[in-house]
Amino acid sequence: MALFANFTSFAAFICAYIFSCGLISIRFNNKLLSHQKLICILVSLYSLIVNLLPNQTVIDVKIIAAGDFAITFGPQASVLFFLWWGAFNINVS
Numbered sequence: 167m168a169l170f171a172n173f174t175s176f177a178a179f180i181c182a183y184i185f186s187c188g189l190i191s192i193r194f195n196n197k198l199l200s201h202q203k204l205i206c207i208l209v210s211l212y213s214l215i216v217n218l219l220p221n222q223t224v225i226d227v228k229i230i231a232a233g234d235f236a237i238t239f240g241p242q243a244s245v246l247f248f249l250w251w252g253a254f255n256i257n258v259s
Contacts, residue, residue, distance in 0.1 A: 216242045
């Protein structure tokens with residue numbers, strides 16, 4: 167279930183990134199820049215590979231009660247967070 171959650175949250179982030187890049191492109195009347203496309207492709211590939219490798223993003227989820235749970239993250243979880251945060255917080259003027 168955690169793997170599905172990772173994929174769907176990534177899909178939401180990548181769709182938001184593409185949508186915002188598209189809005190900026192329409193506003194300034196130009197196409198998506200090559201580095202925007204490259205960021206999208208590289209982050210997508212990295213996310214796919216890391217999520218398919220076992221124990222890299224989520225190691226364990228312990229559910230104690232409704233709304234009371236503990237998630238043990240793997241070594242790549244923080245890398246994905248900062249990679250997504252950096253890719254989607256590009257300031258375009």
